[in-house]
Amino acid sequence: MRGLFSRHSPGKWPAKWPAKWPAKWLWGLVAALTVLFSVDRAEAVPAFARQTDQPCTSCHIGAFGPQLTPFGIAFKMGGYTLTAGDTPYPYIPISAMAFASFNNTANPVEGGSPANDYRANNNFNLDQISLFLAGRLSDYAGGMIQITAAQDGSSVALDDSDLRLTHEFSISSQDVRIGLDMNDGPTVSDPYNTLYHYAYPYASSAVSPGPVTAPFAIQALGGANTIGLTNYWWINQTWYIEGGAYKSLSPTWFSALGEGSVPSLGEVEGGAPYLRVAYQKQWGNNFLEVGGVAFYAPMAANVIAMPGTNTYLDYGLDANYQYSNGNHLFAIDTNILQQQAQLDAMHNAGLADKSYNEMENFRIAADYYYKNTYGFTMAYNGIWGTSDKTLYAPASVVGSANGSPNTQSLIWEADWVPFGKSADTVWDFEKNLKVGLQYTDYLEFNGGTNNFDGFGHNASGMNTLYLYVWMAF
DSSP: OOSHHHHHOSSOOOOSOOTTHHHHHHHHHHHHHHHHHHOOOOOBOOHHHHHHTOOGGGTBGGGSSSSBOHHHHHHHHTTTOOOOTTOOSSOOOEEEEEEEEEEEESSOOTTOBGGGTBOSSOEEEEEEEEEEEEEESSSSEEEEEEEEEOTTSSOEEEEEEEEEEEEEEEETTEEEEEEEEEESSTTTTOTTOOSTTSOSOSSOOSSSOOOOOOOOHHHHTOSSSEEEEEEEEEETTTEEEEEEEEEEOOHHHHHHTTSOSSOTTOEESSOEEEEEEEEEEEETTEEEEEEEEEEEEEEEOGGGTOOSEEEEEEEEEEEEEEEEETTEEEEEEEEEEEEEEEOHHHHHTTSOSOSEEEEEEEEEEEEEEETTTEEEEEEEEEEEEOOOTTTTOOOTTTSOSSSOOOEEEEEEEEEEOOSOSOSSSHHHHHOEEEEEEEEEEEEEBTTBSSSTTSSSOOGGGGOEEEEEEEEEO
16 A cells, blocks of 8 residues: 555555445444443553554654544544554454643632532542543454543543444545544544544643633534444545534433433434545645535424524634654644524523524644653634623623623643653553643633623633643553
8 A cells, every 4th residue: 555554554454345345334333333332341551552563653743642643644544443463353452541630720710619529729630531442343444432431430421432444445546545434423533633522722621610602513512412424535645525414312322321311402403414625745744634624503402491493504624734853743733613503492592682693713733742752832712703692691700791702812731741652661552641731821701801701700810720640551
């Protein structure tokens, strides 16, 4: 095979398309779901590193996810099936992740109490513990499933899930990879990890206050409350095209997977179409990806006690540039999302002043890593939307005095990743660690800078210092 894998991978890709492929694809998908959900607990190691016999730096910028290198992009595109030549299959390894943090806000905020285990400030938090079932099932099938436990252990929920059937062939001398992807939320399947599900910041406080925003459908429908089936084509390792649709899970499945009783936006009415197109190019030490995404979600609101339908149209652009030269690695990720929402059900129920609402979200993050060990990130995040004094009502910290969701912030982050550079030691190959110190500076919060909520809080008082420790093993 020409291209990315020929320079990096010690393994192999299938050479032939199986006979009677439609039936095998469907049975393979059923087998993937059956095996992945029934695997017994085993020794927890980083699944993909063990499967491919590659260090974390092969797939991830800074030796830690979720940012992907060109090799990591190709690995995800290939259905997680790449393996070292002597690795047996089916291969269903199990990995685990633990995430703990400390955060401090410039001004103490309401909400902390012994009842919810949080003080007004200076909180330590065990953000999450996750179990991953991830790896290769065959030459044509692979996947990843994440199961996450809440801090207090009161709930266990299905998190990111991405199951793939894939094959590569040639059309008119062009390399073409085709895939069928089953996943649990828009952009979970995206191979570039630059869109909204994996956008920076990759780690953020679960305790400090965040801005009030209209729920982006492309984000709110993630997290196991929908199931999507998409078909993707990767043409000559240059053009990527993916299309499909998402459907809400039944209330029984929604509850069984730990997501609560009903989704916050209601249920998808019919199907929610999803389209992703991207162009990528690699030359010398440079890599560039430019793409676009569109998602339309008609949401029946009767399940959240509102007769009628709210519809959301999300569309946007993204770009990803990487430059690597010896010990130095630079990366820039950016995306902009526009949402047009027809909130008829909310308006008729008196929960919004206007039946039509727009919102825009712009992100850009620049990273520098030295020896894939010491990292520094600068980022900007801006949200602008239609003012609505009912939808964004005044409330202490979480509300807006003028009904505006507009929020802008700058983020600085320093990271240390001591392992994941080689497969020579147990720590480098089977475990990894990331320590990050992050500071968020709010230039605007919920539509204002001074007294933004009508209760005397200023945007600068929401500034957050966040220290986290992220372990994978």
